Amino acid sequence: MKEGNDYPSYLKAYRDGSLSAACSRLVARLKPCDLCPRRCGVNRLDGGAGFCGSGRLASVFTYQRHMGEEPVISGERGSGTVFFSHCNMKCIYCQNYRFSSLGEGVECEPERLAAIFMEIQEMGCHNLNLVTPSHVVPQILEALILAIPQGFSLPIVYNTSGYESADVISELAGIVDIYLPDMRYGDDGAAMRCSNAPGYVAANRAAVAEMFRQAGPLAVEGGVARRGMIVRHLVLPGGLSGTATVFRFIAERLSKDIHISLMRQYNPVYKAAGLPPLDRRITDDEYADAVKLLEEYGLENGWIQDEHGDKEVETFLGENFSSMA
Ligand code: SF4
Structure with missing residues (x-):
């Protein structure tokens, strides 16, 4: 651990x-679990789910x-993605189902x-990219506390679908430096x-506002x-993503x-194939409108x-993943 170095922020948080x-x-x-807006109330410490x-x-x-995240996330050496199992959303079009x-x-x-985490650092990646971390934030911090004394010092990218509790995000102040939230919908x-x-x-709005309060606008060094914070917005067919509402919130609030x-x-x-308008890709006009x-x-x-969005298709589709199992 690098004494006196306050970047990434969690090094200071570890020391103090x-x-x-x-x-x-x-x-x-x-126990009871209220990590996300569902507030299920189950006892996960005792085997509940x-x-x-x-x-x-x-x-x-x-x-x-x-290598296919946003250019400032992947850089030249890539982003070290960890894909967690399970999710607190159940998107009927999920490519990672x-x-x-x-x-x-x-x-x-x-x-x-x-x-x-250490393997990812040894690969030379620019950052640790936690994909869908909302339901395992405590477990991530437990691991981080073990990794830091081993020399772990990559900045953390918190890469989330955005269904978050703002008070959980507030616990990550001084720990997460880069937020990558979705703002998926403008309509409940x-x-x-x-x-x-x-x-x-x-x-989503409360959580993203807290992320922005902590991390501020994007700061880039050496590319x-x-x-x-970078907000991701996936354009869905038939206007389901509520793009105007989402952008109005970002711009005005x-x-x-x-x-x-x-x-x-x-x-x-997944389940979207038979459910119009989700049974088709978006049109060029829909994207141009966004x-x-x-x-x-x-x-x-x-x-x-x-x-064509080719680069991103290659990036995000599940077919290019290989399981740990
Ligand atoms: S993290 Fe999982 S168990 Fe906890 S409240 Fe959310 S959905 Fe429920």
Whole structure:
């Protein structure tokens, strides 16, 4: 551990004890579990599992160097992604349903998770990219506390679908430097219908506001994100993503400086195949309309995808994953 170095932020939090204190508070929230807006109330410390299906230990489906995230996340050496099993949303179009809904993966004691973090650092990745971490935040901090004395010092990217409790995110102040949240829906009806996520909009907005309060606008050094927040917005067919509502919130309630990653790689997989309008890809016009809305709301920072979205399709589809099992 590098004494006196305050980046990533968790090194200071480790030294002053605040990381350990946050971890203890979050572990206690596993019984009864209220880690996310569902507040299932199950006792995960004693083997129970709630809506997400996750118990006491975190499960990992796979971990790998990822070259296809946003350019400032992947950089030249890649982002070290850890794909956690289970999810607190149930998106009927989920491309990762094998591990998000069906729970494929391997349960990891904190020591094993810490070893994965170290492997990712040894691969030379720019950062540790925690994919769908909302239901395993305490377990991640337990592993981090074990990894730091072994020399772990990669910045953490908190890569979330955005169905979060703001008070859990507030525990990550001084621990997470880079937030990568989805703002998936602007309307609770769509969030319910497509992802079975009641109250998504209010929870998502409160959580993203807390992330921005902590991390601020994106700061890049040497072409790689050092700190800040990037909001991802996936354009869904038939206007289901409520793009105008989402952008209005960002522009009027947060900041027009926020970087937006406007994604066009929606693919009708899993249960979406027979459910119009989710049974088709988005049209060029639908994506062009979303791009126009960026301009309309004065959101000038971020990334849009080319007409095929090939790079992102390759990045996010589940077929290129290999299981740990
Ligand atoms: S993390 Fe899982 S068990 Fe806990 S409240 Fe959310 S869905 Fe329920």
